[in-house]
Amino acid sequence: MRVGDVEELVRDWKTSNDSRFRLLQFVAVNGFVCGDSVPYRAAYSKKGRIFRKINVCANMIESHEDMKEVLLHELVHVNDDVRWSCDFNNSDELACTEIRAANFAECSQLTDLEARKICVQNVSEASVAPHQIRNVQRMMSKCFSEDTSNWTFTRDQL
Ligand SMILES: [Zn+2]
Numbered sequence: 351m352r353v354g355d356v357e358e359l360v361r362d363w364k365t366s367n368d369s370r371f372r373l374l375q376f377v378a379v380n381g382f383v384c385g386d387s388v389p390y391r392a393a394y395s396k397k398g399r400i401f402r403k404i405n406v407c408a409n410m411i412e413s414h415e416d417m418k419e420v421l422l423h424e425l426v427h428v429n430d431d432v433r434w435s436c437d438f439n440n441s442d443e444l445a446c447t448e449i450r451a452a453n454f455a456e457c458s459q460l461t462d463l464e465a466r467k468i469c470v471q472n473v474s475e476a477s478v479a480p481h482q483i484r485n486v487q488r489m490m491s492k493c494f495s496e497d498t499s500n501w502t503f504t505r506d507q508l
Pocket of ligand 1: 423424427451
């Protein structure tokens with residue numbers, strides 16, 4: 351698969367079995383039983399340029415829909431990694447990809463724009479360490495997209 355295909359496949363994740371299948375060929379998904387102290391339900395990590403994996407706390411997933419949403423959130427991070435080389439160690443870029451993941455996954459069903467913004471802010475803030483919360487607030491205007499069908503984002507927008 352070409353890296354350029356990722357954006358389109360992630361966009362179609364919710365509606366296309368073929369997109370889901372092709373993405374799961376691109377990213378390894380591992381399930382784990384996580385302890386109560388683990389502060390997330392899933393996490394994306396990579397080694398080098400080509401080994402990408404999503405670790406899922408399987409015991410924290412409650413339904414098929416829940417699993418699709420959790421994987422979509424992580425796939426937005428995969429997309430941002432391969433499409434604009436998001437640096438997850440940079441607080442602003444981490445905040446940006448969390449905003450995008452919340453917007454396109456957990457909060458995407460909210461049609462009211464203000465309600466969606468509040469959802470995105472809350473989910474993003476919960477996804478970063480406490481000292482990074484102000485970065486989420488600062489990056490909202492740059493990284494939140496009103497149009498959830500428009501995935502395009504470039505490093506120039508940071
Ligand atoms: Zn995330």
